[in-house]
Amino acid sequence: RxxxxxxxxxxxxxxxxxxxxxxxxxxxxxxxxxxxxxxxxxxxxxxxxxxxxxxxxxxxxxxxxxxxxxxxxxxxxxxxxxxxxxxxxxxxxxxxxxEESNYKPLYGLDLTIREKIEKICREIYGSDSVVYSDQAVKDIKAIEDLGFGSLPVC
Structure with missing residues (x-):
């Protein structure tokens, strides 16, 4: 369906x-x-x-x-x-x-949050670019300032 x-x-x-x-x-x-x-x-x-x-x-x-x-x-x-x-x-x-599984993540955790988001958008959604709202930029900075920048993005 x-x-x-x-x-x-x-x-x-x-x-x-x-x-x-x-x-x-x-x-x-x-x-x-x-x-x-x-x-x-x-x-x-x-x-x-x-x-x-x-x-x-x-x-x-x-x-x-x-x-x-x-x-x-x-x-x-x-x-x-x-x-x-x-x-x-x-x-x-x-x-x-x-079948053998050879799992590999889409990106390394050493990338910045923006790099992770952009990798997901390119590889999974076929996007050419990502446009961030002012609020998203602030939120990403806050997440990184709290020390959570090395966590996975989903």
Missing amino acids: ALKYNGGVKKDNLSEENLPALESGMANLEKHVGNIRKFGVPVIVAINHFAADTPREIELIKDKCRSWNVGVAFSEVFSKGGEGGLDLAGRLCELIDR
Whole structure:
């Protein structure tokens, strides 16, 4: 549903099959997959499965994920509770056993707060620059003056 919404479908129409919108919305998922890979950890896509999802929509998602060399698992916890998360949990355990994790943070803690923010904006959001409000500049200075400048920014 979220992928179709990202592809331009209005909320009232998310239960209707719309492969072109789903295809368009997959760009958002591709960006998320790329962002996770920047951290050096294995990736799996969870399909938050709803009754209105059609087999063709599911197949499109699976095909796209295969083309990115990313596994897929169903998550049906919304409709089935904890039992609906067993497929995802099992596949995640398999992934952890099969693939090595080489976690690396996006930035070093030795960077300034501004440098950390700018790195996140560039690497994760694709920004060319960051514009700080006067209040943000004051807040960053206060955080650094309190000795918290070496903490992670999230």
